[in-house]
Each structure stands twice: as structure tokens, then as C-alpha cells.
Amino acid sequence: MSTIERMSAAVLAQRRLARGGVGVGRRLDGRVSVIVPCFNTVTTIESVLETLLHHSEGIVAEVLVIDNHSSDGTPELVQQLVDRYTLEGHHVTLLRNPENLGYGGSIKRGFASLTVSAPFVAIMHADEQCDTARTLLDLADAYEQDPEPDLVLVSRFMDGARLSGYSPLRQIANRFFNRFTAIVCGVSMSDAGAAIMIARSEAIASLPYERMTSGYQFHPQLNLVLYSEPDLRITEVPLEWRDAETQVKFNLVAYGLTLSRILLRFGWRRRILRRSSIEAVA
Numbered sequence: 001m002s003t004i005e006r007m008s009a010a011v012l013a014q015r016r017l018a019r020g021g022v023g024v025g026r027r028l029d030g031r032v033s034v035i036v037p038c039f040n041t042v043t044t045i046e047s048v049l050e051t052l053l054h055h056s057e058g059i060v061a062e063v064l065v066i067d068n069h070s071s072d073g074t075p076e077l078v079q080q081l082v083d084r085y086t087l088e089g090h091h092v093t094l095l096r097n098p099e100n101l102g103y104g105g106s107i108k109r110g111f112a113s114l115t116v117s118a119p120f121v122a123i124m125h126a127d128e129q130c131d132t133a134r135t136l137l138d139l140a141d142a143y144e145q146d147p148e149p150d151l152v153l154v155s156r157f158m159d160g161a162r163l164s165g166y167s168p169l170r171q172i173a174n175r176f177f178n179r180f181t182a183i184v185c186g187v188s189m190s191d192a193g194a195a196i197m198i199a200r201s202e203a204i205a206s207l208p209y210e211r212m213t214s215g216y217q218f219h220p221q222l223n224l225v226l227y228s229e230p231d232l233r234i235t236e237v238p239l240e241w242r243d244a245e246t247q248v249k250f251n252l253v254a255y256g257l258t259l260s261r262i263l264l265r266f267g268w269r270r271r272i273l274r275r276s277s278i279e280a281v282a
């Protein structure tokens with residue numbers, strides 16, 4: 001099992017204050033590749049990219065936008081932005097999925113397509129459910145600890161997290177799956193479905209992520225493998241989350257059934273067959 005630390009909101013606030021002079025001496029300066037999956041996010045993607053490139057205190061080395069076959073003009077807008085940012089000297093790439101490859105399919109494509117050999121890879125979302133700069137910098141601040149973590153994830157359910165407009169049903173479902181994951185798989189996480197993160201690139205590159213699900217259950221599956229790794233140091237930081245302005249239709253029952261199957265199979269393979277976490281996921 002990995003070593004897990006939960007960074008309190010108070011410590012994060014202190015680090016924000018200490019940040020003071022723009023990014024000087026940060027361990028992650030200019031060393032993070034950011035993957036941004038997007039689907040019909042024409043109203044928010046520009047401000048997300050602007051924040052990553054101009055308001056993230058210089059920690060971003062490149063941004064890879066994976067458009068999942070949007071129909072609202074998102075890829076056309078992103079292409080214009082890419083052209084502009086490229087002229088400014090930024091590394092920004094748009095990959096357009098020829099069809100909807102699923103949420104996990106987009107992240108897998110992102111992992112496989114990084115063009116800059118940055119030592120850290122981040123996943124940030126395009127729908128602004130959190131403050132992009134603040135969240136990215138909170139994750140980056142966790143890397144100032146000694147010893148340095150290998151993976152830092154947000155958590156919607158640890159002390160200090162704040163959820164605004166999150167439906168009670170989804171809260172209950174998420175908390176249920178946190179417990180379910182702990183009981184069935186023996187892995188304890190405060191937010192088993194957390195998707196926003198910064199990881200050491202080599203920790204990701206060494207995983208068989210292409211064998212993982214292409215669906216929405218990608219992060220619960222990825223987290224399961226990462227948290228099961230004995231040598232990884234993981235830090236969780238509290239997230240301030242708000243509901244997106246554009247609601248996505250989401251079949252919670254179908255999601256839950258598929259996730260249950262993944263967790264049960266993982267738990268069974270690990271416990272009964274005593275496989276490593278990487279083998280158990282396949």
C-alpha cells in the first residue's frame with residue numbers, strides 16, 4: 001500500500017500565503033504537462049486555457065487539449081486559441097478524437113501523446129467546476145513537502161473540502177463507493193473517484209493505462225492501482241468544488257454497476273489470486 005498523507009486546509013492556506021512572490025523556487029516550475037479533456041465546453045475552455053498559461057505562476061510546460069468529438073464549436077475555438085498561444089511561444093496542442101472515445105479514452109490518449117518530456121503530468125477539467133489556477137497551485141504546493149510526493153490528488157470529501165451545488169444523491173453515491181472500495185479492494189481513499197491531479201510522469205508511464213476502462217470509471221480504476229502501489233507517496237488536498245453551469249446527463253445507475261464490477265474484479269483478483277495491483281486491473 002502507498003503512503004498517504006492528507007494536507008489540511010490550514011496548511012494549504014499557509015502555503016498560499018507563503019507563495020507570495022510569483023512561483024520563485026517552486027519545484028514544479030515549468031515542469032508540468034497538463035491534459036485537459038473536453039466535451040462541449042465552448043463557454044469555459046478559453047478561460048481554463050488562459051488560466052493555465054498565464055495565471056499558473058509558470059509551472060505549466062505544455063497543455064494538451066483532448067476534444068472528445070464536441071458538437072458545440074469547442075474544437076474550432078480551441079484551434080484558434082492554439083494558433084494564438086503558439087505565436088506567443090506556448091506549447092499547446094489540440095487533439096480531436098474522431099469519435100467520442102469516452103472520458104477514459106480521452107485521458108489515455110492524452111497520456112500517450114505528451115509532446116514535452118516534462119517530469120510531471122496534471123489532469124485539469126474544462127468545465128470550471130473548480131478554480132483552475134487555485135486548484136492547480138494547491139496541488140503544486142503539495143510538492144514542496146519533504147519527502148516529495150509522487151502523486152497529489154484533490155479530494156471532495158476530506159476535511160476542508162467545500163462542495164457547492166453538489167446533489168445529495170451524488171454525494172451519497174460517492175461516499176458509498178469510497179467505503180465500497182475500502183471494503184472490497186482494501187484501499188482507503190477519501191475520494192476514490194478524484195480526477196484532478198498532478199503525478200510524476202514516470203509513475204503514470206509505468207502503468208498499463210491503455211488496458212484500463214475508457215469510460216467514466218477510469219479514475220476510480222487508475223486511483224485503485226496507484227494507491228495500491230507500495231512505493232508511492234500520495235498526498236490528498238481538499239477541493240473547493242461547484243456545480244458546472246451546463247449540466248451533463250449522467251446515468252448514475254449504469255455508472256455504478258460498471259464501477260462495482262471493476263471494483264469486485266479488482267478485489268477478487270488481488271485477494272484470491274494475490275496478483276500485483278497492475279496485473280489485477282487487466
Ligand SMILES: Nc1nc2c(ncn2[C@@H]2O[C@H](COP(=O)(O)OP(=O)(O)OP(=O)(O)O)[C@@H](O)[C@H]2O)c(=O)[nH]1
Pocket residue numbers: 037038039040041068100102103106124125126127129244248250
Ligand atoms: N460529459 C462528458 N465530459 C467529457 C467527455 N469527454 C471529456 N469530457 C470532459 O471531462 C471533464 C469531466 O467530465 P464531466 O462530465 O464534467 O464529469 P464530472 O465533473 O466528473 O461530473 P459532473 O459533476 O457531472 O460535471 C470535463 O472537462 C468534460 O468536458 C464526454 O464524453 N462526456
Ligand SMILES: [Mg+2]
Pocket residue numbers: 125127129244
Ligand atoms: Mg464536470
